[in-house]
Amino acid sequence: MIPRYSRPEMVAIWSPETKFRIWYEIEAHACDAQAALGVIPKENAEAVWKARDVEFDVARIDAIEAETRHDVIAFLTHLAEIVGSDQARFVHQGMTSSDVLDTCFNVQLVRAADILLADLDGLLAALKRRAHEHKDTVRIGRSHGIHAEPTTMGLTFARFYAEMDRNRARLRAAREEVATGALSGAVGTFANIDPAVEAHVCEKLGLAPEPISTQVIPRDRHAMFFATLGVVASSVENIAIEVRHMQRTEVLEAEEFFAKGQKGSSAMPHKRNPVLTENLTGLARLVRGMAIPAMENVALWHERDISHSSVERNIGPDATVTLDFALARLTTVVDKLVIYPENMLANMNKFRGLVMSQRVLLALTQAGVSREDAYKLVQRNAMKVWEEGKDFKEELLADPDVTSALSPAEIEEKFDLGYHTKHVDTIFARVFGAAS
Numbered sequence: 001m002i003p004r005y006s007r008p009e010m011v012a013i014w015s016p017e018t019k020f021r022i023w024y025e026i027e028a029h030a031c032d033a034q035a036a037l038g039v040i041p042k043e044n045a046e047a048v049w050k051a052r053d054v055e056f057d058v059a060r061i062d063a064i065e066a067e068t069r070h071d072v073i074a075f076l077t078h079l080a081e082i083v084g085s086d087q088a089r090f091v092h093q094g095m096t097s098s099d100v101l102d103t104c105f106n107v108q109l110v111r112a113a114d115i116l117l118a119d120l121d122g123l124l125a126a127l128k129r130r131a132h133e134h135k136d137t138v139r140i141g142r143s144h145g146i147h148a149e150p151t152t153m154g155l156t157f158a159r160f161y162a163e164m165d166r167n168r169a170r171l172r173a174a175r176e177e178v179a180t181g182a183l184s185g186a187v188g189t190f191a192n193i194d195p196a197v198e199a200h201v202c203e204k205l206g207l208a209p210e211p212i213s214t215q216v217i218p219r220d221r222h223a224m225f226f227a228t229l230g231v232v233a234s235s236v237e238n239i240a241i242e243v244r245h246m247q248r249t250e251v252l253e254a255e256e257f258f259a260k261g262q263k264g265s266s267a268m269p270h271k272r273n274p275v276l277t278e279n280l281t282g283l284a285r286l287v288r289g290m291a292i293p294a295m296e297n298v299a300l301w302h303e304r305d306i307s308h309s310s311v312e313r314n315i316g317p318d319a320t321v322t323l324d325f326a327l328a329r330l331t332t333v334v335d336k337l338v339i340y341p342e343n344m345l346a347n348m349n350k351f352r353g354l355v356m357s358q359r360v361l362l363a364l365t366q367a368g369v370s371r372e373d374a375y376k377l378v379q380r381n382a383m384k385v386w387e388e389g390k391d392f393k394e395e396l397l398a399d400p401d402v403t404s405a406l407s408p409a410e411i412e413e414k415f416d417l418g419y420h421t422k423h424v425d426t427i428f429a430r431v432f433g434a435a436s
Helices: 008-013 016-036 042-051 058-068 071-083 097-133 153-178 195-205 220-247 275-289 291-296 307-336 341-348 354-366 371-388 392-397 408-413 424-432
Strands: 138-143 146-152
Touching: 008 097, 008 307, 016 042, 016 058, 016 071, 016 097, 016 195, 042 071, 058 071, 071 097, 097 153, 097 195, 097 220, 097 307, 097 424, 138 153, 138 341, 146 153, 146 341, 146 354, 153 220, 153 424, 220 275, 220 291, 220 307, 275 291, 275 307, 291 307, 354 371, 354 392, 371 392, 392 408
Parallel strands: none
Antiparallel strands: 138 146
16 A cells, blocks of 8 residues: 555545544443443443544554554553543453454445445446447457457447446445444453443444354455455456557557646657556556455454454555555546547458458358358458458459359348447447436
């Protein structure tokens, strides 16, 4: 997590100040619940709220931790300094450190998920707008990187929209799955704390009580969360790769917006490089790389160990901050992407009608030619286009074996672009709804 790839709102979720504020709220709400149960005096619970508007001294907490070697104890010591040791003596009653750490971590993940969901909403809006803008902008579809058959740029954007819409549903489910809290005490038995305390704190924090925790919240929840972030990142890369291909000089069907004053190379003044999408490819690798450690965190010793802790202190902020930045950057790329419809048509026609081969193949079979013979007829004419630069339609019209099955008018009709775009509206209705 470095400033170059960070945005302030997401970074703030993972700041020490935010973390200690959440810890404080967990402890204060727990005191309220304990007082309501008659476990601690009401005045002690009320006294803890004296720190409601206090800014916790991070440096002081760090100094205490340097001596105690325990972060939660360091925080509780500092809280007692603010509230008063006698008034704070019932804080953390019946709780264990993981009750605070795990519940806080899930609050942070939920807040991060909310930002990421908003990011996805922005990206989806941009993809939808560009899809409708270029619904009928014809370009060549490619398989294996080779010209296949005509499609439209609108369908390309629609395909990415549908993928990101699925990712939004995945992230909402992952958010719900990780939105649990636990205040069940040592080894999760509630021996020293009433389950009602957990229920109260979770309600205040917008979480659901973890059905069963073993001093820690089960890490399969977190594995699912970070795996979902990895899938979203892979989709970011999917779009980035397409833009990078389209911006290649010999393709140039689209390119990233090149701002006034922008420089592409320190050595070559002519360069306009796809630096934003190349950057997104790299960031996607980082986010995906954090999914595996999260999965490895699932297997802990017995009721609890802390092998997961160091992992989560890194991947929690790093994965969410990085993906937040990547989604925002991708939205800007999509919003400002410069499209070149003329180049799309020129690229499609580069091989002089070759991309209509399947239509001719099917027409020959409809005319009574066996599929094997039809394939040979079409392929031998197609190879002349590849190898000699011939015109595919002209070669077909000059081939007596083809014209014995198809009339010149029938051959001519097979080169109508509209044939390939006739169901674009149907696909758009599937992706964006009937109103599209």
